[in-house]
Amino acid sequence: MKIIFLIVMLINFAQASDATIDVIKKVEALPNIAVEDATLTYDETFKLTFFKSIVADLNVLSIFNVDRHYKTGYFGDDVVVENKDVNYVLKYEMDEGDAHSLIVKVVLLKNREEVFSKTYRVGDSTVYMFVSHAIAYDLNEFMGEPSVEWMKRKVIFSRIVAPRKSEIVIADYTLSYQKVVVQGGFSVFPKWANDEQNAFYYTSLDANEPKLLHVDLRTAKVTSLLSSQGMLVCSDVSKDGTQLLLTMAKYGQPDIFVYDTKRKRYKRVTTYSGIDVNGQFLDKNKIVFISNRLGYPNVFSKKIGSPDVEQMVYYGNSNSACSVHGDYIVYKARESSNSFSKNTFNLHLISQKTDFIRRLTATGVNEFPKFSKDGDAILFIKSYKFQSSIGIIRLAYNKNYLFPLKSGKIQSMDW
C-alpha cells in the first residue's frame, strides 16, 4: 500500500513540472504595485510614454497586480495619498544628462519603506524602453522570481516593404525600438549567430542564386558563406554557434543540411523527395523539422546520421512551423479543415516526455513562434481582426500579453 501511494505521489510530482499541463492556479492575491513619476524635466508626452512602457513590463512579469493609473509625486520615501495602502510603490525620476543622455533614478518602496534603489543611464532618450526593461528585470530578480533574461534580449526580423524588397531590423522584445541594419535589397530569414547577439546570418536573394551571409555587428563585416540554387535558409544555430541547420536545394529540391562553420563543410540530413524544412536542434545529434511526407506539413524528429524519422504530432492538418527548447516543441497548427475558410492558426505546446498537448492561443492567426533562450517565454505574432500584435506567452504563469504592431508584414523573426 505504501509503495502504491509512493508511486502515485511520484507521478503527481512529475506532472506538476511538465509545462504541457495547464497551470490552473487557485485565485491567489498577487501583491499590488503602483508607479509614481517624479520627473521634472521632459515633456508630458515623453513622460507618459515612459510610464506606459514601465507598466507594460511590470505586467509581463506576472508577479504583480499593476495599477495602470498615471500618478506624479516627489522622489523620496513618501507616496501620494492614493497609494498609501499599496504593497509596493515604484517611484522614478528621469533627468537629462550630458550629451542628451537619459538618467533614471528608481526606488522601490514596500509598505512605504525603501527596499531597492538603482540609477540607470543610456546614451539617448530614444532608447528609453531598454531602461524600462532593465528596471523590470531588476525588480523581478529582487523579488526572487525565475529569471526574465529574455526581456533584455533583442529581436531580429525581416520586413517586406514591397514585392521582392525587404529590410532587416533589430528591435527590443516589444518591437517599440527598431533599427534597420540591412536595407535596399531582398534580404530574408535573419538568424542570430550567437548568444551575445553581436552577429547574425541572413539570406540574400539579390543575385540569381540565394546566398547565405554572416554579418558582424561590431565591425559591419559581411561574409558570404554559401550559395545554392533554388533555396538557402539558416533555420537554427547550435548552442555553441559552430553548427548550423540549413534548408538548401543543392540537388534541386529542399532538404535539411548541417553545416560546420569551422570546417566549412555541410552534410545532408534528410533525403525525402518532398519538402523538409525548418530544422531545429533538439540536442547536438537530434533535430526536429517540418516535412510534408504524410501529404501535409507536420512535425517530425530524427537523429543526424540515422535514416529513421519519428512523427511528433498526431493532431491537426497543417503544422507548418516549430521552435524547440529542451524537451518542449511549440508549433503552429491550422485549425480549420477548409483551406479557404477564415483560417485560424493556433500555437500548441508538446513535450517529448509526455503525450499532452497544450493549446497556447485561442483566436486569429498566430505565427512565428520562438522560444526565449531560457525557455521561460514564447514570442509570436498575432493577426486578429485586421490588427497585428507581437505576443509574449509566459508559460509558467499561463498568461499571454500583446503589444500593438505597426511594423508592416513580417517575413521571418528570431529572438
Added chain:
Amino acid sequence: MKSLVLSSVVAAIVVFSGCSSKEAMVDKSAANQGTTKEVKSVASETVTKDNAIVTSEDNSIKVLTKSDIEAKLLSVYFAFDKYSIPVDGSVNVSTDVTTIKSDANGFGIKLEGNCDEWGSDEYNFALGLKRATSVKKALVAEGIAASRISVISYGESNPVCSDKTQDCWAKNRRVDFSLIK
C-alpha cells in the same frame, strides 16, 4: 588680199539676194479638210505623299526585346499546397515551350516559384521551389535543355496582389518566367 575679200562679199550678196525671193511652200490640202481632232489626254495618277510611303510593317523584320518575350511567357498556376502542374497549367507550359524555342532561343530561363500567404514562409519557400522544379521538369520533357533553366523561390514575399480573397491567393500560387542573358 583686199581683192580676195571684196570678191567674196560680192559673191555672197549675189547668192543671198537670189534666195530671198522664194516663198514658203505650204500644203493647203489639210486646211481645206476642217479642224484637227483633239485626242484624249494620257491618263495620269498623282502620287501623293501618303501613297508614296512604303510601310515598314510590310517590309522590315521586327526585333523583340527581352521584355516583349517575357510578356509572352505565361505564368503557371497551382492549387493550394500543391506543386503538381494542373491541366490548365499544362496548356500554359506548352505555349511557353513554343516561345522559348523560338523567340527566347538565345536566353537562359529563370523559373520563379511563388506562394500565397498561408503557412510559414520557410515552408512556402520550399513549396515555391517545388513548383518551379515541376515546371522545369515539364520544360525539359518538351525538349528544352536543362542547362538553360535555373530555379529560385520567393515564397510568399513576391505577391501580385494582397487582397484577402480566394481569387488573390490563387493568383499568387504561381511560377513566373524571366529571361537571363
